[in-house]
Amino acid sequence: MRGYRALIRATARAALAYRFNLLLGLGGVLMQLVALLAVWRVILADSPVNGFTWPQMRAYLLVAFAAGTVVSIMGDFRMAFRILDGDVALDLVKPIDYQRARFAEALGGLWIEVVLIAVVVGIAMALTGGVDVPAAPGLALFAVSMLVLVPLKFLIVYVSTLACFWTQNFMGVQWARLAVVNLFSGALIPLAYLPGWLAGAAQWSPFAGLTSTPALIFLGRVDGRHALVLVAVQAGWVLALWFGARLVWQRALRRLTVNGG
Amino acid sequence: MRTPRLYLRLLGAHFRSMLEYEADFVILALATVLMQVVNIVFLAALFAKVPDVHGWTFWSVLIMFGAVALAEGFCSLFFDGMWSLAWQINRGDLDYFLVRPYPVALQSSSANVGINGLSNIVMGGIMIGTGLAHADIPWTPWRALLGVILLISSVVIKLSINLATNAVSFWLSSPTPMFAFAMHQVGDLARFPLSVYPVALKAVLGAVLPFAFISFFPTAYLLDTGQSRWLGLITPLVAAYCAGAAALVFKRGLRRYESAGN
Numbered sequence: 352m353r354g355y356r357a358l359i360r361a362t363a364r365a366a367l368a369y370r371f372n373l374l375l376g377l378g379g380v381l382m383q384l385v386a387l388l389a390v391w392r393v394i395l396a397d398s399p400v401n402g403f404t405w406p407q408m409r410a411y412l413l414v415a416f417a418a419g420t421v422v423s424i425m426g427d428f429r430m431a432f433r434i435l436d437g438d439v440a441l442d443l444v445k446p447i448d449y450q451r452a453r454f455a456e457a458l459g460g461l462w463i464e465v466v467l468i469a470v471v472v473g474i475a476m477a478l479t480g481g482v483d484v485p486a487a488p489g490l491a492l493f494a495v496s497m498l499v500l501v502p503l504k505f506l507i508v509y510v511s512t513l514a515c516f517w518t519q520n521f522m523g524v525q526w527a528r529l530a531v532v533n534l535f536s537g538a539l540i541p542l543a544y545l546p547g548w549l550a551g552a553a554q555w556s557p558f559a560g561l562t563s564t565p566a567l568i569f570l571g572r573v574d575g576r577h578a579l580v581l582v583a584v585q586a587g588w589v590l591a592l593w594f595g596a597r598l599v600w601q602r603a604l605r606r607l608t609v610n611g612g
Numbered sequence: 613m614r615t616p617r618l619y620l621r622l623l624g625a626h627f628r629s630m631l632e633y634e635a636d637f638v639i640l641a642l643a644t645v646l647m648q649v650v651n652i653v654f655l656a657a658l659f660a661k662v663p664d665v666h667g668w669t670f671w672s673v674l675i676m677f678g679a680v681a682l683a684e685g686f687c688s689l690f691f692d693g694m695w696s697l698a699w700q701i702n703r704g705d706l707d708y709f710l711v712r713p714y715p716v717a718l719q720s721s722s723a724n725v726g727i728n729g730l731s732n733i734v735m736g737g738i739m740i741g742t743g744l745a746h747a748d749i750p751w752t753p754w755r756a757l758l759g760v761i762l763l764i765s766s767v768v769i770k771l772s773i774n775l776a777t778n779a780v781s782f783w784l785s786s787p788t789p790m791f792a793f794a795m796h797q798v799g800d801l802a803r804f805p806l807s808v809y810p811v812a813l814k815a816v817l818g819a820v821l822p823f824a825f826i827s828f829f830p831t832a833y834l835l836d837t838g839q840s841r842w843l844g845l846i847t848p849l850v851a852a853y854c855a856g857a858a859a860l861v862f863k864r865g866l867r868r869y870e871s872a873g874n
Contacts, residue, residue, distance in 0.1 A: 371788040378797040386801050389808040390658075393665055400661050520636035526728075527643035530650045539650070544657045 354447045355455040362459025369424060376423035377467060379529075383539070384416045384471070388479060401543055407570050410482035413475060414566040415538045417468045418497070422504040424460045427512045427525065434515040439607070450509065450596060457505045485571045492578055496565040499585045503560050506592035507532065513596070516603035537563035557592060560585035618714060622722035623690065630725055637727055644731035651677055652739070668805045671746040672835050678739025679827040680803050682763070683770035685732025693723030694774050698781035698789040704872025717775065717862050747835050755834075762830035762844065765851035769826050772854035773799070775862060782865030799823040807838060825850045 366373075388409065395405035403411070430453055433439045442449055476482065484490060511528045515521050533539045535558035542550045542563050553559055564581045567573045573581060630637060655677065659670035687694075697720050700706055709719040740763075749755070777792035784791060798816070802823035806814055817824040825847050831837075833844025 371786075371790050371793075374790055374794055378794055379800075382797045382800045385813075386804055389810075389813075390665060390804055393808045394662050518636055518639055519633055520639045523636065523639035523641075523643040523728075527639075527646050530643070530647040534650045534653060539654045540657050544661060545653075546657070549653075 355451055358447075358452055358455040359459040362456045363462055366424065366460045366463045369428075372428050373424050373463070373467075375428075377420060380416055380419040380423070381471065383419075383533075384412055384475070387412050387539075388475065392479070401541075402572075403541065403543075406480065406482060407572075409475075409479055410570055411541060411566045413472050413482065414569050415562045416471060416475075418500055418504075418536075418562045418565060419538055420464050420468050420471075421461070421497075422457050422464070422501055422508065424464060427508050427521075429456070430509075430512050431515045431521040431525075434512070435519060435521065443604075450593075450600060453509060454502065454505055457508075458501070461501070485569060489568060489571055489574065489578070492582060493565055493568045496560075496568055496582050496585060499582065499589060500560060500565060502589045503557065503585060503592070506589065506596055507557060507561070510592060510596050510599055513599050513603050516606045532558050532561060535559065536561035537566065541566075555584065557588035560588060615715070615718070619718055619722055622719070623725055626723070626725045630727065640726075640728050641731045644728040645735060648677075648681055648732070648735035648739070651681075666805055666807045667837050671743045672831060672837060673804065674739050675743035675747070675831045675835070676805070676827040677803050678736045678741075678743060679763075679766055679831060680736070680799070681732045682736030682740065683767045683826050685729040685734075685736055686767045687729065687771050687774055688726030689729030689733060690725075691721040691771060691774065692726035692729065693721040694778045695789055695792070696720070696723055697778045698784075698792075699787050701781050701869065702785065702787040702872070706866075706869055707871055710869075716866060717859075721775070744834075749834065749836075759834055762834065762847050765847040766826040766830055768851040769822060769847075769854050770799075772851070772858035773821060773823070776854075776858040779858070779862040779865040782868050795821060799826070802827050805838065822850050822854065 391408045391412070392405060394400060395403065395408055399405075399407075433442065442452070445452070485493065507528070511524055512521070514524045518524065535553040535556050537553070537559065538561070542553050542559065544550075545553065554563070559581075564585050568578050568581070652674070655670060655673055659673070663669070665673070700709075700720055700723070706716065706720075709716045712719065744759075773795065774792065777795045778789050780791045781789055798821065801809070801813065802817050806817060806824050806828045809817070814824075817828075829840070829844040830847050831844070832841045833847075
């Protein structure tokens with residue numbers, strides 16, 4: 352464990368050095384927040400649509416922003432470039448588990464993401480008004496859901512980044528992932544607005560846990576057993592992806608060719 | 613005629629080298645299509661529950677999304693090298709460009725072909741086309757001609773903003789185009805009707821960095837919707853102004869260039 356703790360500390364210190372990645376990760380999510388806040392404010396000014404009032408939608412979008420910012424800065428770029436450059440060979444000779452080491456790095460970058468979330472959410476609430484915080488059990492479940500979101504998001508990014516063993520084009524893979532996650536997680540629009548069959552598929556996919564689940568719990572739109580089931584699905588996907596990623600990794604290693612020098 | 617012909621040959625060389633990696637080529641093109649499909653699904657889902665936003669319907673917002681996609685696509689396909697200007701400055705690559713008898717900005721912008729641009733042009737074209745087909749526009753030859761002029765102007769504006777913001781790298785000396793990218797992301801705001809934003813953002817998108825002239829104002833004029841529809845008519849003037857300003861910024865910046873040293 353000591354090795355991983357050291358990695359977390361090292362990444363936490365290095366986090367500020369990756370300003371461009373920070374911007375890449377944050378900018379898109381931030382602009383989406385601004386645009387959607389502006390659009391929904393106009394739409395919901397007079398009456399709620401589909402059961403969402405303006406304060407609720409505001410809270411939903413802020414949770415979506417927080418969920419979109421978590422684990423977006425440190426992991427994928429560095430890992431992708433190391434695979435494409437062949438530097439991944441150096442990671443392989445280290446006596447630590449590759450997947451856990453990358454997870455440790457993602458954890459190391461968390462503090463800066465939390466700071467950014469606090470700043471942006473603070474400004475957004477000052478400009479557009481506060482949000483209703485749910486009652487204690489709901490809040491506790493929301494906290495659990497946000498915690499489960501960290502490994503879930505890491506794993507989805509990790510598995511998609513492993514695609515770099517098959518293709519040189521990391522950007523294409525990343526864009527495709529962002530598009531799919533944006534829609535199926537409910538970050539772009541709450542799943543309740545999608546057609547029934549699409550919403551149903553998204554609900555049970557691993558992506559719903561990336562925005563929809565914590566946001567709906569925060570709004571109190573799901574409660575009691577239903578909320579517990581959603582968090583259980585979230586956690587179930589973490590387990591499935593954690594071991595699934597190991598299978599992908601084993602296959603990926605067979606593809607690895609590193610040019611000497 | 614020599615300049616555009618050489619430009620196409622420069623691009624062609626990069627295009628051929630890109631074709632070597634066929635799978636990567638396809639992945640990037642498909643990922644871009646996927647991004648636009650997600651945008652369309654989002655708009656369809658939103659407008660299924662809401663008839664309009666400040667008078668703007670699904671089809672009119674689709675046209676705005678399409679206009680941004682088309683302008684971006686054109687810039688990626690033909691001028692993607694601009695995004696490596698920061699890197700070229702940082703590495704001192706501009707030394708080579710300066711000794712060749714060809715405009716430096718064009719040598720820089722032809723340094724890459726973004727095949728994602730092709731997808732964006734196709735998807736943007738489809739979005740604009742379907743949107744216009746569903747809009748109730750009394751087409752006359754004059755109006756059609758104006759539509760084409762507006763479209764060209766919107767591409768020129770996007771291109772000029774890209775060039776100017778990337779040329780800021782001459783002052784920032786960072787190896788990555790941070791500033792340009794941040795501004796590019798701000799441009800995504802202009803895909804929605806400008807009237808939904810607070811005054812400060814309207815000023816930014818309408819005047820400081822006129823992203824709104826890429827999508828919103830031309831669409832407003834063509835569809836005759838919104839309060840400031842006549843502003844769409846000055847899009848060509850804005851385009852000329854942006855192109856001039858971008859050329860000036862680049863020229864000023866180039867004078868500051870001092871290679872990388874050894």
